[in-house]
Amino acid sequence: MTLIRRTVLGALAALPLAALSPQLARAADTIVLGEVNSYTRLPAFTEPYRKGWELAVEQINANGGVLGKQLEVIARDDTGDPATAIRIAEELIAKEGAVMIFGTFLSNIGLAVADFANQKQVFFLASEPLSDALVWSKGNRYTYRLRPSTHMQAAMLAEQAAKLDAVKWATVAPNYAYGQDAVKAFKEELSRLRPDVEFVEEQWPPVFKIDAGPTVRALEAAKPDAIYNVTFGGDLAKFVREGSLRYLFDDRPVVSLLTGEPEYLEPLQGETPNGWIVTGYPSTDIDTPEHKAFAEAYIAKFGEAPKTGSIVGYNSVLSIAAAITKAGSTETEAMLAAMEGLEVTSSPTGPFMFRAADHQSTMGAYVGKTALVDGQPKMVDWFYADGAAYLPSEEEAAKLRPAE
Template sequence: MPLPPSLMRATALAALATSLGLAHADNVIKIGEINSYKAQPAFLEPYKKGMELAITEINAGGGLLGKKVELITRDDNANPGDAVRAAEELLSREKVDVLTGSFLSHIGLALTDFAKQKKVFFLAGEPLTDKIVWQNGNRYTYRLRPSTYMQVAMLVPEAAALKKKRWALVYPNYEYGQSAAATFKTLLKAAQPDVEFVAEQAPPLGKVDAGSVVQALADAKPDAVFNVLFGADLSKFVREGNTRGLFQGREVASLLTGEPEYLDPLKDESPNGWIVTGYPWYGIQTPEHKTFLAAYQAKFNDYPRLGSIVGYSAIKSLAEGIKKAGSTDTEKLITSFKGLQVPTPFGRITYRPEDNQSTMGGYIGRTKNEGGKGVMVDYRYLDGAKFQPTAEEVKKLRPAD
């Protein structure tokens, strides 16, 4: 029995829509990205701009494998469960080719496990926990940013050179903070056997009672302080520390504080002389950074933050991996990322075959309050490859793929 004309037209339109959809899908490489945009805007708004700049440059150059590149982002609400649900939706509904993103360490770990279960390629851009490439590492997951271990290892020689015996520690009470503190104690004790750790404060992330934390540290009478707080927690800690004199006559070594997203909000409260990791965008004179800086400022009429570097370099890493693989096939990407070299604004980096960790390094220097604004001075770039465990050590830390 022939179909009625109206049903024939509807069927034909449905078939046309399907074919157009497939044609569109075949002509686009989709990158699915998941992050804590609402919870951590200081870092992740610049991060997203960095990704957008990279996508613009790639598409202006003809795309990848002759296809346009599309970025599809989702907010994880700073919740591991929501992150996994977002990843599921990106794969099943949006049909993304690869996954990237995450900021908070516990969310990065959730997505690392998701990648293993679903056998999908995942590039962790920002989360710093060592477990992503060591204890919980898997063949589907790579990580861009220097890990907690790497960044602490960059700070420890500076801390040991101070020859301060009594140290106090303050860190956010979740995976990143806990591992940063544990690594600092281990590495500093190895470098300076007579060191004593006289106080530890571990407030919940985003909920620091700065007055009581500062007072508890001051009561321990340390010679120096190791700080891992960042964002709003850092601002509160610095304000109370300045008010109560915690930093007077004491050295401070501080992870992340030299990053503009955390140093800039301190304004005239910015501390002087802290040893920090960070990003002095205003003073880096390498050709690759000058090119990036000019392109970023032209597109956004703003200066980059460290998040901008990480977002940009994550997309560029995926682009290089896809080009080398000649495909977005997961197995081919896994192979192409082994030893993959990527040009970034910080210079060329390599994804180590031993643990899927990139060799991106970082800047270390001192803070200075310059006319009511915090800047980094006396800084230098440290190559991440020099602050990573050996291949033999990694074998003990990481399960076999």
């Protein structure tokens, strides 16, 4: 009996030490954030994005962290697959002790993780996915979105398109949630501003699998006055090359979503079209004090200029840190309450806030034109469009969301 008693007491005495496993000991002085993104599928955007959030974490931790604790991001690659993204999100919460999830790029993955967050009652900050459904038709109380939505950026472009003489328009967009939302929003906004316009052709190539020849021929056959383009990445490069060879863009304005972002503009090199009206990010030309400080720190750390993804990653962590600070806690309900009307004042792109009605941030975007400057692709004649100016009122937005 004595031997058994000693064995039991010894085991009980060891429990506090066993409890201090590396994971639990880490949790005592750190705040773990789970991050999910398509690193191998879309490295042109996600690698700068990773560098952006890494810089923000480093700076915040150097200044004392959040609530006296250091931030730690555990990042995982979803490989561009929604099912993988959900499995990873589950593991980050259940096994790694993450207090919330952020990230994702493709809209279908963002929507999948948003649904996971709603079912599991986990705070999710969708950093990048642009589908309007994320905050409107499929919005939920656990999901907020950082980047200006498809509707917001399409409205920015429609405002510029309305100033053109063009009446007959054609569109080309990838055939999934983001592309569909982008065309729908542009058509609605342009028609509101210019009731005389008509849309004479729509092309819907599969994402990342555009057959540029037939696409360009169909657009040319419609004889539009102007084109609205939503393709990006490799699809954009193929579309630009084929369209240029067939003179599709000669004397025909093109309005193009995201094309001014360095991730998509720089690979075009000498094939960069001249004068396309675009949303993007003129990273080396923004001279506000906040952006200059960010850009200098980014260049010093990584040896390259920041890209759009860099800003998204950086602003993601700034937003999370601001929410936790305001909440005074990492409890989900406290963070959600803090997100309602949360203001982020130290962003390189200027202050923005998260709306309580639809969980959309008012972070804006840059609008300008494409050009070759000294042989290099550039965004010129640009201005910053405040996201708040391109959103429906909070009352109107609330009606677009499902009842909770």
